[in-house]
Amino acid sequence: MFSNFQRTAVRSAFVATALVAGAASVYAMRVSPMIVEMTTTGSDAVARVEVQNLNAGKLPFETRITRLSFDENGVPSETPADADFIVFPPQGMLPQGARQVVRLQWVGGADIPTSQAYYLSINQLPIPVDQTAGAQAAQVQVVYHMKALVVVAPPNAQPNVAATAVKTIDYQPPAAKQGDPLPPTVPGVEITMKNTGRRHAMMSALKWVLEGKDVAGKSMRILISEEDLNRVVGSGYVPGGGGTRIFRVPLVKAFGPGPITVKFVK
Structure with missing residues (x-):
């Protein structure tokens, strides 16, 4: 995908x-x-x-x-x-x-x-x-x-990243090469993250686990791997000291209405 x-x-x-x-x-x-x-x-x-x-x-x-x-x-x-x-x-x-x-x-x-x-x-x-x-x-x-x-x-500093907002979007994949037409949009999510720790975070070094309900109202869980994240968002750098980043990622299946939770796992 x-x-x-x-x-x-x-x-x-x-x-x-x-x-x-x-x-x-x-x-x-x-x-x-x-x-x-x-x-x-x-x-x-x-x-x-x-x-x-x-x-x-x-x-x-x-x-x-x-x-x-x-x-x-x-x-x-x-x-x-x-x-x-x-x-x-x-x-x-x-x-x-x-x-x-x-x-x-x-x-x-x-x-x-x-x-x-x-x-x-x-x-x-x-x-x-x-x-x-x-x-x-x-x-x-x-x-x-x-x-x-x-x-x-700084020495001994640690990151502290949390997803502060998650919403569904129509994700626009980039063109295959410059000058080509854009491909059709696909389901996606926009995730806002805030890092209140003193150390930066490289979020593509972690797996992202998204949980919510699909368009039929059934429970749905999607895991995005480190490899997929590196392709889409690069290193996933989030600065420390209250730094905020917005990431947009494509999904294999659309979430329906309702809350979506995001967890980060090694």
């Missing part, structure tokens, strides 16, 4: 921009992991992210850190925050197939009130134009920018 649905909420971001340049090579990279959870103190105040050059040619890159905040629908806004981390190396040059471990060390203070979210951006830099190639050799050079989600939590 969920296999054709794309991730629609907080997720690790991937952006490609094209520049007119003289180099003919097309570059690509892999960044792993794409979600990093840290704490402000102890061994987890340090993390490592690996960058790999997948294609032919050299891969010059630089790193940037931005602080994230999300609205209730998971739309992020970013502000520069390089001073909150020591990143080493901050830039590099990878030969074909090479890997580089980028080390992150939190230096933003040990007493933050709640988890803080960031993007670690790995930005490919354009190769200088070969001035001897001539105007006819100019081609499009594609550079890739990848972003890993980094979340830093």
Whole structure:
């Protein structure tokens, strides 16, 4: 049921921009992991992210850190925050197939009130134009920018997430690819969650159990797996400190009128 649905909420971001340049090579990279959870103190105040050059040619890159905040629908806004981390190396040059471990060390203070979210951006830099190639050799050079989600939590903090509202909706699946018509709507639910704990929560790491009555008035129970949730809502990030998120998910069968309860289980 969920296999054709794309991730629609907080997720690790991937952006490609094209520049007119003289180099003919097309570059690509892999960044792993794409979600990093840290704490402000102890061994987890340090993390490592690996960058790999997948294609032919050299891969010059630089790193940037931005602080994230999300609205209730998971739309992020970013502000520069390089001073909150020591990143080493901050830039590099990878030969074909090479890997580089980028080390992150939190230096933003040990007493933050709640988890803080960031993007670690790995930005490919354009190769200088070969001035001897001539105007006819100019081609499009594609550079890739990848972003890993980094979340830093206070030590010993815990999340406390509850569903504060649940309602049935007509869920609109996304188009198979850009420009295609939208497929028909399917049954779904909209769930509002609030996290009163000090630590963030990754709700796609849990199963969601929905219980209510179907359109005929019979009891109905639907379990949504971690795999299905990751396809639809990404990581399911809910910020701490009273943070609120709204998630919309498709269902295999419609609930009828009446209350719907949501439980989260490992």
